[in-house]
Amino acid sequence: MSAQLNHTIVWCRDKRVSAHYLAEILGLPAPEPFGPMLIVKLDNNVSLDFYDNDPPIASQHYAFLIGDDDFDQAFARLQARQQPWWADPGKQRPNEINDYGGGRRVYFDDPDGHLLEMMTQP
Structure with missing residues (x-):
């Protein structure tokens, strides 16, 4: 049997x-x-169905695996909004980028308080 996530x-x-x-970031x-x-x-x-x-x-919590160039661009858009971000899901390391697994990841809140994550390595 095969199962894949289609939407949420x-x-x-x-x-x-x-x-x-989300689309803009x-x-x-x-x-x-x-x-x-x-x-x-x-x-x-x-798809994410709002x-x-x-x-x-x-x-x-919603996590997005993106490429390095896409991360740079998305992170720049996040910073341009002057939005808080963290290196950890517990929000204990503000304004840091996590390098776990050799990639980069940040956590931030969307307008409804959902914790979003962008990462370059799974």
Whole structure:
């Protein structure tokens, strides 16, 4: 048997704000509407389906494996927003880049408090 993740729903207060935020930071195509959702498509045919929900929004973690050049560009966009970032998921190492596994990774919050991670090595 073979199983692959196809999509997941991301609960948010404002799907337009949250979906466009992710697409902008990661340099992805603009979100596309599908029914009541906005869809952000990733390169591996997985999508994040942003769906409005009433607060409180339970924080989730989403990790994105990206190339070195893409990391540089996404990290520059994160810094341009003057958004806090951390080297660890516990948010104990602010303004640092983690080099675990020989790559680079940072953690940051999206507009709904979901903890996002960008990494260059799995």
